[in-house]
Amino acid sequence: MLVEMDDNLANAVNPESCRLVGKECRDCISSSAAIVAMLCPSLDAVGAQQLFFKMYKHNGCGGMARSFVREYLGAVEPEYIAPAKAMPFYEVAACA
Numbered sequence: 001m002l003v004e005m006d007d008n009l010a011n012a013v014n015p016e017s018c019r020l021v022g023k024e025c026r027d028c029i030s031s032s033a034a035i036v037a038m039l040c041p042s043l044d045a046v047g048a049q050q051l052f053f054k055m056y057k058h059n060g061c062g063g064m065a066r067s068f069v070r071e072y073l074g075a076v077e078p079e080y081i082a083p084a085k086a087m088p089f090y091e092v093a094a095c096a
Helices: 015-020 025-039 045-055 059-080
Strands: none
Touching (some): 015 025, 025 045, 025 059
């Protein structure tokens, strides 16, 4: 029988167990967002938030969703934002 990820709770993220081993929420969220950005750089904010809630199912983790989305978007935006090209200079005549 195959075990679905949802059925396997052995590796579930839980803030209490994380604190026992010395992990901090912000560090965890930041590193996870960076990894997700490398693996899947095309998500928008809504998609990143949905992925966060699939990864972090514990109610105690929900408060970090915005931080995850910010970290994710910060990691992928430089790849998708093209450098601004210099705009040609035009002189505009004043209206009379």
